[in-house]
Amino acid sequence: xxxxxxxxxxxxxxxxxxxxxxxxxxxxxxxxxxxxxxxxxxxxxxxxxxxxxxxxxxxxxxxxxxxxxxxxxxxxxxxxxxxxxxxxxxxxxxxxxxxxxxxxxxxxxxxxxxxxxxxxxxxxxxxxxxxxxxxxxxxxxxxxxxxxxxxxxxxxxxxxxxxxxxxxxxxxxxxx
Amino acid sequence: xxxxxxxxxxxxxxxxxxxxxxxxxxxxxxxxxxxxxxxxxxxxxxxxxxxxxxxxxxxxxxxxxxxxxxxxxxxxxxxxxxxxxxxxxxxxxxxxxxxxxxxxxxxxxxxxxxxxxxxxxxxxxxxxxxxxxxxxxxxxxxxxxxxxxx
Numbered sequence: 001x002x003x004x005x006x007x008x009x010x011x012x013x014x015x016x017x018x019x020x021x022x023x024x025x026x027x028x029x030x031x032x033x034x035x036x037x038x039x040x041x042x043x044x045x046x047x048x049x050x051x052x053x054x055x056x057x058x059x060x061x062x063x064x065x066x067x068x069x070x071x072x073x074x075x076x077x078x079x080x081x082x083x084x085x086x087x088x089x090x091x092x093x094x095x096x097x098x099x100x101x102x103x104x105x106x107x108x109x110x111x112x113x114x115x116x117x118x119x120x121x122x123x124x125x126x127x128x129x130x131x132x133x134x135x136x137x138x139x140x141x142x143x144x145x146x147x148x149x150x151x152x153x154x155x156x157x158x159x160x161x162x163x164x165x166x167x168x169x170x171x172x173x174x175x176x
Numbered sequence: 177x178x179x180x181x182x183x184x185x186x187x188x189x190x191x192x193x194x195x196x197x198x199x200x201x202x203x204x205x206x207x208x209x210x211x212x213x214x215x216x217x218x219x220x221x222x223x224x225x226x227x228x229x230x231x232x233x234x235x236x237x238x239x240x241x242x243x244x245x246x247x248x249x250x251x252x253x254x255x256x257x258x259x260x261x262x263x264x265x266x267x268x269x270x271x272x273x274x275x276x277x278x279x280x281x282x283x284x285x286x287x288x289x290x291x292x293x294x295x296x297x298x299x300x301x302x303x304x305x306x307x308x309x310x311x312x313x314x315x316x317x318x319x320x321x322x323x324x325x326x
Binding site: 051053054059062066067070071073074134136139141143145150151153154157158160161164167170171 | 251
């Protein structure tokens with residue numbers, strides 16, 4: 001059985017994603033969403049993207065859950081319960097069709113680990129061959145993220161800085 | 177509920193033991209990013225999470241929260257380190273963020289890029305840790321608004 005590990009993970013992912021939508025209590029939904037992030041982290045690690053798995057586990061399952069819970073603890077108990085209206089008929093028809101279309105299109109994606117895929121013939125061979133002698137950094141992901149693509153990372157840092165400074169402004173307004 | 181911290185002595189004592197270990201592990205992850213999974217983003221989130229744990233367990237008026245509040249004044253320092261490293265490369269005569277042009281005497285190009293990666297990782301980690309803490313403080317401020325307005 002080739003899918004002995006992937007198949008239970010896929011079932012767990014779908015169950016937790018659906019459970020987070022179906023459940024009536026927002027706090028339970030947040031906890032289920034955290035476990036969804038954790039299973040997603042296992043999927044990333046299984047596919048070999050250990051750095052992404054690490055970030056998903058720490059940010060998705062850890063920090064985001066804490067932020068959501070803090071927000072909900074600050075709200076009144078009646079606000080954390082959701083009354084759901086049934087979805088419109090158009091969405092019930094359109095979303096499965098969209099899902100089938102995506103499944104149909106997924107057939108054209110390059111196979112996992114394909115050496116001739118567009119992503120692995122452009123710049124990645126250069127990074128894999130030269131990053132150690134260029135930067136003395138054994139982890140290629142770090143070398144690409146912090147050196148070859150440092151400007152992208154700087155802009156991401158600027159985005160996070162903006163989030164921090166916006167919170168600082170809220171605090172300042174309350175203090176005055 | 178969240179404005180007093182946690183009363184249980186078990187939680188408080190184990191937090192006092194665990195938070196320094198969390199910070200040590202965050203630093204380890206930050207500097208191990210050169211050799212394995214980890215780096216500035218994850219290390220910064222871990223350092224921020226250790227501060228957040230102190231705020232949550234000892235309350236927003238406790239001693240860890242006071243230390244974290246002082247840390248909020250360094251918001252922007254991380255980005256400044258990152259951009260400053262880029263500026264040093266410009267001064268050295270290279271392109272922005274081309275670390276091999278940083279004028280560090282006694283080091284060759286690859287070692288300069290290695291040092292540049294470490295410095296920018298520290299910048300990213302400092303930026304993220306402070307941003308996470310300031311988000312938590314503003315959530316506290318918003319929820320105390322709710323309480324005082326009824």
